[in-house]
Amino acid sequence: MPRDSTTLTFVIVGGETPIYECEIKAGAKKEETVNYLHEFVLHASLDNVDEAIWTTQSCYLKQVDRYYDLTVSAYATSSLVKFLLLHDSKNDDGIRSFFHDIHEYFIKIMLNPFHTQTTKITSKHFDEKVKLLAQKYLL
Amino acid sequence: MEKQGQGQEGRRGECAETCFDLLLIEMIHLYGGRPTQGTTTTTTTTTTTTTNATEATPKANGGGVQERRPSGAQERGPGEAGAGPGGGPGDGLESMGFQVGCQLGERYSKSRASFDDTLDIVKFLCKDFWTEVFRKQVDNLKTNHRGVFVLYDSKFRWLRSASAGKMMGDNASAAAVGAGSGGQPGQGKTTVGDLLRFPCGLIRGVLFTLGIKAVVSADVASSLPACSFTVKIQQQAK
Numbered sequence: 001m002p003r004d005s006t007t008l009t010f011v012i013v014g015g016e017t018p019i020y021e022c023e024i025k026a027g028a029k030k031e032e033t034v035n036y037l038h039e040f041v042l043h044a045s046l047d048n049v050d051e052a053i054w055t056t057q058s059c060y061l062k063q064v065d066r067y068y069d070l071t072v073s074a075y076a077t078s079s080l081v082k083f084l085l086l087h088d089s090k091n092d093d094g095i096r097s098f099f100h101d102i103h104e105y106f107i108k109i110m111l112n113p114f115h116t117q118t119t120k121i122t123s124k125h126f127d128e129k130v131k132l133l134a135q136k137y138l139l
Numbered sequence: 140m141e142k143q144g145q146g147q148e149g150r151r152g153e154c155a156e157t158c159f160d161l162l163l164i165e166m167i168h169l170y171g172g173r174p175t176q177g178t179t180t181t182t183t184t185t186t187t188t189t190t191n192a193t194e195a196t197p198k199a200n201g202g203g204v205q206e207r208r209p210s211g212a213q214e215r216g217p218g219e220a221g222a223g224p225g226g227g228p229g230d231g232l233e234s235m236g237f238q239v240g241c242q243l244g245e246r247y248s249k250s251r252a253s254f255d256d257t258l259d260i261v262k263f264l265c266k267d268f269w270t271e272v273f274r275k276q277v278d279n280l281k282t283n284h285r286g287v288f289v290l291y292d293s294k295f296r297w298l299r300s301a302s303a304g305k306m307m308g309d310n311a312s313a314a315a316v317g318a319g320s321g322g323q324p325g326q327g328k329t330t331v332g333d334l335l336r337f338p339c340g341l342i343r344g345v346l347f348t349l350g351i352k353a354v355v356s357a358d359v360a361s362s363l364p365a366c367s368f369t370v371k372i373q374q375q376a377k
Contacts, residue, residue: 053253054253056253057251057253058251059249059250059251076253077245077248077249078244078245078248078249078251078253078254078348078349079244079245079248079348079349079350080350103249107245107246107249110242110245111242111246113238113242
């Protein structure tokens, strides 16, 4: 499929369920729903993420899966919350920094005592921060 | 003496350690009391504790002390007291410690993702976590290699102003908390056991967030600033 701009989908999976999903486009318009194909590819790659966790001591798991020209990169925290990013371009350093900064904001969200590992993240502030970081590191 | 804390946007905030001690003592009086104690705020039934919480939390947070732990943790405490394991007295404190432990565990294990095994996790707890929270490492770690660990700290920071009048644990006697406490003698005596409930929950929370379910109990040796925590592992998620 020809693509004019890079499309990125970012998902946070806590425990078994996704707690945050975000589709990031290069343009300014906001996308409310996530592309189904992207969701499917991301969820299918979760098994690979689990395997990859055992192979390395670092949080950043690099590329865990591919689907034609879409690659999935992952990052796992020590409490086994996984950050997954679907992208079609190669940007290792940018993605690593992106995950690192997202982890900081994620910790801040988790400090909320009403949040558990399975509560959906609905904070607009977090949403904005994700988009800002994506602009900074990935686009 | 000052303790480091995390402020907004990663700026480290600071809080005087005496304020922290006062907060701990207030928390124990409020949430950790035994049923026979005199004050009305130390009831353990769920219905009454939730109403007490709304009046009492401004007092417990007195002076606007914002330290390392999220301020919401105090409000959550009594609500969890009834829902906590067992539902006995002092469970509120342990549950609060558990929640804070979960969150601190997430934060302090940020740089490393996976641990080799249970021993590695307990070592992380004894070295990195203990250094962050209590500014020193655990002095001695013993294990029977069958799921029981004993963490011995010869100078536990939160007990440094506690003096033992007599041995703790009896109803009739209590270890009085020394200078800087501001507590009134005779009203809800704090025993050393109460002081150690929150750290037990803290340890349990950190282990839980890293995938280990355990039961933690604390014990005070004869010399007071020294104490030991016994961790019994029930089940491993990893």
